[in-house]
Amino acid sequence: MLHRNSSLSPLLAPRSIALIGASENVARIGGRPLRYLREAGFKGAVYPVNPNRETVQGFKSYASVGVLPETPDVAILAVPSSGTIQALRECAERHVKAAIIFSAGFAETGDEGRAMQDEIAGIARESGMRVLGPNCLGVFNAATGYYGTFSAILDTEFVKPGPVAIISQSGAYGSHIAHLARQRGLGISHWITTGNECDIDVAEALQWVVGQPDTNVVIAYAEGIRNRDVFLEALDTARAKEKAIVFMKVGRSEVGAHAVSSHTAALAGSDAVFDAVFRQYGVYRARTTAEQLDVAYACSRGIYPAGDRLGIFTLSGGFGIQMADDAALAGLDVSPMPDAAQEELKAMLPYASPRNPVDATAQALTDLPLMTSYIRAMLEKGGYDMFAGIFGSGPASPTFAVSLRQALEGATAGQGGRILSLTMSASSEIVRSYEEKGFLVFEDGSALVNALGALAHFRKSFDAVKRATETLEEAPRLSLDGDTFSEYGAKSVLAKAGIAFPREALVRPDEDAGAAAATIGFPVVLKISSPDIAHKTEIGGVIVGVKDEDEARHAARTILDRVREKRPDALIEGLIVSPMITGGVETIAGVVRDPVFGPMVMFGLGGVFVEVLKDVTFRVAPFDRTEAHRMIREIRGFAMLEGVRGAPPADIDALAEMLSTLSRFAAANADMIESIDLNPVLVLPEGKGVALLDALLVLRKD
Amino acid sequence: MLHRNSSLSPLLAPRSIALIGASENVARIGGRPLRYLREAGFKGAVYPVNPNRETVQGFKSYASVGVLPETPDVAILAVPSSGTIQALRECAERHVKAAIIFSAGFAETGDEGRAMQDEIAGIARESGMRVLGPNCLGVFNAATGYYGTFSAILDTEFVKPGPVAIISQSGAYGSHIAHLARQRGLGISHWITTGNECDIDVAEALQWVVGQPDTNVVIAYAEGIRNRDVFLEALDTARAKEKAIVFMKVGRSEVGAHAVSSHTAALAGSDAVFDAVFRQYGVYRARTTAEQLDVAYACSRGIYPAGDRLGIFTLSGGFGIQMADDAALAGLDVSPMPDAAQEELKAMLPYASPRNPVDATAQALTDLPLMTSYIRAMLEKGGYDMFAGIFGSGPASPTFAVSLRQALEGATAGQGGRILSLTMSASSEIVRSYEEKGFLVFEDGSALVNALGALAHFRKSFDAVKRATETLEEAPRLSLDGDTFSEYGAKSVLAKAGIAFPREALVRPDEDAGAAAATIGFPVVLKISSPDIAHKTEIGGVIVGVKDEDEARHAARTILDRVREKRPDALIEGLIVSPMITGGVETIAGVVRDPVFGPMVMFGLGGVFVEVLKDVTFRVAPFDRTEAHRMIREIRGFAMLEGVRGAPPADIDALAEMLSTLSRFAAANADMIESIDLNPVLVLPEGKGVALLDALLVLRKD
Structure with a gap:
């Protein structure tokens, strides 16, 4: 079998395509992809397969896959579910490298459909042919005109090629967000919908896409993840290559999770665990579709701010204040201009308020050369990593838009290292003209600031990987006498793994x-x-x-x-x-086995904190001490460990060390461990370590 | 002097208008309002005042206010700051009832400007003439063509009359949101910008507007509030009349609050206190401008759901799950269809998933009569207070939009008591066609569900007022011997007010x-x-x-x-x-004096909860026991009072009684009290009351 990663290239960048069930009618599932390929000018070979016709939409038609003049890289199956297995077998016999199955009517419909889907998976496994779907909307690659999809959003307009990849389990969601991205003027590199995922899943598609040089950011949608290892590897690769992943993972709520389990065959896993994985790997989890698009838009240039200092320029005080509020929420630093620089700006515009937000008042609009010097001074003296200018409907007038744009260009020339962003309410034509000059443009100030926060988040996450020096040593394997452990037995086992008990x-x-x-x-x-x-x-x-x-x-x-x-x-x-050890801060730690991500280390404050506030956090095992420190700091009650009511700071280093050791042990014995409970873990004052007073170790039954 | 409330009618619904500083040039501040009044066909008298011209924009011009043929209801001053006081005096001498001052250059510029503004306020006070501004953008009333503003957003298009009022301290914000509302197709009743608020503030404008029958919802923006009593009275009136207030209060963050204090003369007060006031009075606090608009849009019909049960209809599982997640966040109940009804729906569409979200799959679109019956059955059997249908870009095709709309109309006919809402990505023309049939239409599903949550919130808030039966008795006045109190002294005073100590x-x-x-x-x-x-x-x-x-x-x-x-x-x-009393749940209570809202009662869990998590909440004094119950339930650690770790439930009724009594005492003695601390307050098991172990009472120094 081919190496997994490269094996998606025939599917996602084919040189030749067979369309099985090709139709003359462009409204039909078998007609639409052919129309798209034709109109988009796909450069490779296109082979419609339809035994009843000489030609289809002007292409020569073939009676079967067997009689094609060459073996196509990919076969698109636009046939009903009942004909799918037969068609797929023919593809396998012809050694077709990949197949896309559009038809629904498989695992999502019940036992009979599930059996058919299992058969498809078996054909894929045995032949080495990779299969996308069934029940998917296919793929496209805008740059090459490869439209292996019947998505209706392409009826009116193709998408332009660009730095955004879209990977979606749901075809409808994938279509919708591609439509929104196109509306926003975003270019799309690859678009992949995975449907029922009998072979290729979101994880593997993600892994392929983050390896593509033309992709800066991935918009992903999933209800669950099938292949944990590939998924985590893809996230790792993305981070190392500085590709941003903006993820919509649904099923956060109880009702949502229930709907997932009835809608998809993937194990949903615990949403809190997903959340933790996203944090651990620097994935941005979008709360809404609008936010997902906004953040992807901001990341699309692949440029990230050096730090989190934001300079806000406004012509109206109110908008500046609102943006400063939003910035605080996004974790950005709206630090004031240096005093001397404020004096300088005061001299230019006496009624302005040059602190930060820098409020030049509406007066600045009446003298654009002055505004240029003003903003230039703000950028040169303020030392901000990001600049956000608030312009409302000012630029909506086409004539004013040009002079204002020139004024802003002049003000920001040579400030290329900074993120330059603007809010305005203007036509998309005017917005594009600003974007071409390097500005990120948002209509809504809150959405802009949230996206800037995401950029700063990605910068930190990318840098953390670069700085990481710790190598994780492998922990010893459990040697088992029985299948249950007494407290003493559990402690003995864990002690061998390097976890110290009194x-x-x-x-x-x-x-x-x-x-x-x-x-x-x-x-x-x-x-x-x-x-x-x-x-x-x-x-x-x-x-x-x-x-x-x-x-x-x-x-x-x-x-x-x-x-x-x-x-x-x-x-x-x-x-x-x-x-009898007392004192310190009472915490709890442990390991739980997530059905998707395997052993997860849990940490939280003990007592009422965990019972009333559910103030706990998770990490996929294994992880290093630095990650453990981040984990510990996620707890809402973290201040308890820094010392409150005159208590000394707790030994957080020792706690981090213990959590990392526990994670290595859990990872090394993932196949055997069901759960570990360390409760309480007293975190003693700095230098005095942690005292683990109890241990419970439960092995997997299966 | 006239009664305050009715005294705004000359300003906001004038029969005659003088425009002082009227200009022939429609681009100028003195020309623009005249153009608007002219083009919008204002029915009353318009008197331009300009001593240098015979006519202005075709209107007969007058040399001064003194020579006008009648006393105008309102005078609009479009003169520079230097000429403002003289012009205002002439208006006062002519007994003009109200004046709008556009010019900037007053309190916002420093001491000299502040002195001028104080003089303006003095003229208003002495003459009884009400003044809006200075440094404001004026007002408009779309229904009567009264455009007393120079806002540039009207350059291209007027707004249509409708149920939304906009009140904004910031003219720029007010203009921006009016522009967005117009884009959204929302009609506007009144639009009022208050600027420097030397006389009329947001509170008074609000009070007037919530009394207008043509207004269902108010979009408000403020950086601070000047007149606490009028503000609270306006909020009370709004709630009693079922008018929704959707508020953008900026200055949440430290930087934002600092910017407020330099931008506006209003005392900002504590943002946490504002937040509490909004909760207490059922005001919806918007986090973003987009949210403010979305919620106001949902409220614009003045129809609220009877409960919080939401039925979700989707053609694609993924969108349904996403919406269910959003619904959980919005506090809505996505309870499943009754089992029998699910069976019924199963029979209609075997591959559908009829639980809730009700996923009819894309198949439903291919048979619209079936979809009509399907949705009708869902509505009749599901008992949902709100219906949300997810339709993506389906309705974007004008031909399909009509048949789909008819199918939905058929499905929802006779379901008038329910909130009917849809998501779609379509032209505004198509969106309007659905709106006219009674559907709320959103592009983004998350925004829709958030807005539905707001509707349910308003319903609860309106109903709470109707159910309120408690009358608040006045508490005794403090009789003072000294200005500081010992613990014993403080307890004695509070005991007289009905607060029981051991x-x-x-x-x-x-x-x-x-x-x-x-x-x-x-x-x-x-x-x-x-x-x-x-x-x-x-x-x-x-x-x-x-x-x-x-x-x-x-x-x-x-x-x-x-x-x-x-x-x-x-x-x-x-x-x-x-x-020596031990046991119970340790809490704290107290009174703090907010610079805007006066005595605020504070409540929180004691010990580490308050120190580490700052888990406290506030209420404006006085309030009844029901409100105290709501207050207590806002605490994140509320479960502590319900009993954790086998502890019995605490005496929450006694706690609520104590907090209400404390609030009445604080209100009755607001002029004297600086702060009260009751720490700890042990809430004993049900039936055993609360034990207040300590008391600290500090009086105001000034």
Whole structure:
């Protein structure tokens, strides 16, 4: 079989295309792609397959794939579901490299359809032929005129080639956003809809697309992800190559997730986990379609700001204030102009307010050369990474648009390293004229600032990869005696992986708990240790604050009596004697297995924080300490770890180290681990490390 | 003087207008309004005042206001700032009822301008003439052709009359949103810009507008509010009359608030307080201009859903899921169709997914009569308060738009009580054709659902007023001996207002603390009571867990010794002996004085919740228990009060009662109170009330 990545090229950049079920009628699924290929002037060979005709839409028609003069790179199947398997087999026999299946009527319709889809997947696997769909809208590549799709949005107009790739599980969503992108004047490189994903999924399409030099940004839509490894690899590649991914992942809500599970065959996974993966890999998760388009538009030039300082220029105070508010929300820095520069601007326009937002008042519009000098001074002295100018409907007048554009060009000449952006309410023709001069143009100021925040976000994410120096060592594999672990057993296993627990002793039921406690040092805690008892406190299996040997002996007897009474079935390993550690900040950590992403490390503040506020965060395992630091800082109650109410700062470094070690262990044993709970994890004052007071390790059943 | 409210009618609905500084040049500030009045066919009298001309733009011109044939209702001053005061005096002498001042160059420019503006305000006050501006863009009333403005957005086109009023402190913002509203096809009733607000402010304009029968919804913009009482009265009136207010209040962020203070003379107040006021009075606070317009559009018909159940109809699964996600965010209920109805729909379209979102698949489009029956069944059986149909660019084709519209009309006929909404990407002509049939039409699904959420929000807010039965009794006035209070003194004052504290004793330094403690019942807490000591713990002025009489005597001596050593200057009233109350949920409550809204009651969870998460909320005093319940439920950690970790539910009724009582006391003594701190307030289990363990009362200095 071909290498997976390169194997998508016949599908996405074919030299020859067969259209099976080609139709003369351009309104039909079998006619539309032929019309598009013809009108867009596709340079390669096009072979309609239709046994009933001599020609189709002016192309010579063939009776079957078998009789084509050459083996096509891709075959487009515009046949009903009932004829699909037969047609696909013929393609496989002819060694066609890739096939696109338009027809619906497969897994989405029930068991019978699912069986047919499985058969298609089997043909793909056995023949090495790659299959897109079924139930998809196909693909296109605007630059080569390759329109392997029947999407109706191309009825009126083709798209222009450009830096934006679109990958969508949903054909309708893909069509809609391509339509919006075209309206916005954005050029599209590749457009891929994956439908039922019996072979090629969004992850693999993404991986291919981020390797294409003509793509700067990817607009992606998915309801779930099938191939976790390829997906994460694609995200990694994108980040390393500085390609922005702007993702619409639906199924955030309970009702949405339920609808996903009935709509798609992909496992949805937990949405909180998706969210974490996007953060971890620097993917921008769009909340709305409008936002997705806005952010993709801002990224389309592949230029990112060096930092997050934003200079706002306005002719009306109100708009400037509104934009400053939005900037705070987007995490941008609207720091004031230096005092001396403010004085300089004051001298040019006495009634202006030159702090930042720099409000030149409407007066500036009456003297454009003055406005040019004013903005130039603002840019030269302000040191902003991004410039946003607010112009309203001023540029809407075609005559004024030209002089204003020249004034802005003059003001910003030689400021190429900066992101230059404007808001205006004008015709698309006028907007394009500003865009051609290097300005990002938005109608809405809030949308602009949000997109600038996204640019700063991508810059940080790209840079973080460049700076990363840590290599992740592989963790030891679990060696298993049984399938459940007592607390003591779990701790022993994790300790071998490098996770440090307080020194403690396991005392068998017939041994002297008093003597053992003395070696640990008082006060101590006594806990039952049994692989059968997960919730020790509930049956009185824990006694804290034990002060001397006698108390320890008495406590041991008490616990054993209680356990024997309440859980006579439980295998008793003995009692754990551990030092009584208090203080620090109570947190929790653990590992959960996500059906899509496998082992995810969870972290949160303990007690009411997790119970009331669900203040937890996740990361795909494994990850390094730097990523662990980012993870820890995502918690809403993070200030607790920095020290509140006079408490000293907690040992965040030690916590990060522990979380990274835990993640490496979870990754190395992903096939075996169901879950790990470390609760509580006391984060002690700086330099004193973390104290893990309890551990629960559950193995996978399957 | 006239009654304030009716006194705006000459300004906003004049029968006669003088334009002082009228110009023949329609591009000038003095020419533009005349052109607009002329072209829009204003029915009243128009008197240009220009001593240098016989006629202006075909109107007879007058040398001065004094020689006009009648006293005009309103005078529009299109003269430079230097000539404004003289012109205004002439208007006052002629008893003109209202004046609009366009010119800038007043308070916004510094001390000299401020002095001129104060003089204008003085003329207004003395003469009873109402003044709009200075530095404003004026007003218009589309229905009567009254365009008292020089806003450039009217250069190309007037606006159509309709149910939306726009009130904006900023002329630029007001113009921009009027332009966007016009683009959206929205009709505008009144448009008022208030500028520097030397007399009439946004609050008063709002109050007038919500009294107009032709207005359903108000789009408002402000950087601050000057007249708190009028503002709150206007919000109250709006709610009672079911007029929606959609507010853009800028200055949320630190930088934004700083820019406000340099841009406007209004006190900005705390943004968190504004936010609370909006919540309390059911005002919808828009985060972006686009959202403000979307919500106002949805409200423009003045029809609100009976509940928050949303039925989603889609032809593509992906869009339905996305909308379900958005609905969860908007607080809407996307509950499934009844099982029997699902079966019925299944029978009509076997491959459809009729749960909710109801996904009819693209197949439905191929058989419109079937789609009509399908949607009709969905509406009749689903019991949804709102219907949202997702149609993408389908209706963009004019021929299909008609048949689809007829199909939808057929499906929704007789469903008038429901909110009917659609998403589509089509020309404004096609969109209007659907709107005329009663559909709300949005291009973006997320924007639609957010707006539907706003409709449900308004419905709840309007209904809450109708249901309100509680009358707020006036609280007693503070009687003051000194200007600072000890803890004991503060508690005594608050107790008179009906706020209950645990029974406690004040023991003078020479009295027997032991005996007093015995009457309270052990264990007790001893605390120093001194008007000079606010932070008792810091100097060792509190001892808890005192178990018997001897301990009490010893504790009393210890505290007194410590206080005498550390604060020899402090006046010592004695020691408070109070019962040692533990348990319950720790909360805090208090009163702060906002520079705009006066006494605001604050509530939050205590301890780390308030310190780390700043999880507090506010209400304008006074308010009833129902409002207090809403306030308590706004806290992110509210679940703490419902009982977590096996704790019993807390006495939320008692807490609400206490907060309402506190608010009445704060309102009755607003002129005297600087702040009140009740920390901690333990909310005990249901039926056991609240225990207020400490009180701090600080009076206003001025």
